[in-house]
Amino acid sequence: MTHVSFIPLRPDVPSESPHERRDAARNRERLLSAARELVDEFGAEALTMDALACKAKVGKGTVFRRFGSRAGLMMTLLSDSESEFQRGFMFGPPPLGPGAPPRDRLVAFGEGRIYFILENGDLWKAAGASTRNRFEAPPTALAHRHVEMLLREAGIPDPWVMAMALIAALDPDRIVNDVRVHGISPKRLTDSWGELVRRLVPSA
Numbered sequence: 001m002t003h004v005s006f007i008p009l010r011p012d013v014p015s016e017s018p019h020e021r022r023d024a025a026r027n028r029e030r031l032l033s034a035a036r037e038l039v040d041e042f043g044a045e046a047l048t049m050d051a052l053a054c055k056a057k058v059g060k061g062t063v064f065r066r067f068g069s070r071a072g073l074m075m076t077l078l079s080d081s082e083s084e085f086q087r088g089f090m091f092g093p094p095p096l097g098p099g100a101p102p103r104d105r106l107v108a109f110g111e112g113r114i115y116f117i118l119e120n121g122d123l124w125k126a127a128g129a130s131t132r133n134r135f136e137a138p139p140t141a142l143a144h145r146h147v148e149m150l151l152r153e154a155g156i157p158d159p160w161v162m163a164m165a166l167i168a169a170l171d172p173d174r175i176v177n178d179v180r181v182h183g184i185s186p187k188r189l190t191d192s193w194g195e196l197v198r199r200l201v202p203s204a
Helices: 018-042 049-056 060-067 070-091 102-119 121-127 138-153 159-168 172-180 186-200
Strands: none
Touching: 018 049, 018 060, 018 070, 049 060, 049 070, 060 070, 070 102, 070 121, 070 138, 102 121, 102 138, 102 172, 102 186, 121 172, 138 159, 159 186, 172 186
16 A cells, blocks of 8 residues: 555755755755644644744745645645654554554554544644545545455455445544534543444454
């Protein structure tokens, strides 16, 4: 299974030399590191282009040239986090990664996804990710294929449709709303996910 990032990043403007390209990569990572520090310290709402330029000690125009807009910056941060989560379930240690029975991997996937969504909920909102081709976005497609593969491995009939039903239970807007509006604890959500999977998928 190939890696699919959350959303394609804006390609860097072609530079004249490998040295310039390395400089561009270092500058990008410096900006993203500063952005992550601002989010960790003050929350996503405090991350503005002005604040990032001040934190990274660069001109505001540099920030806009790199990310295009505040939403573009948020998408880039979200993309990096999404890629890290994808590496975990595709290549990481079990039970999330390969090597565990499909039912255990499904339980671990849902639990990890719920906490990932809650950790990145503000970025989702700021990036407008919840309304941007939400069902066709690369990470949704990848998650669906991953869940379908595990269901197929477990011998579940019609795994494509069943995967669609399970992925619907991990809808980011619903999870954030359940926790922030209805006060449902993350543990209650992960326990419910585990019970759903165990009812659906027989033990190995």
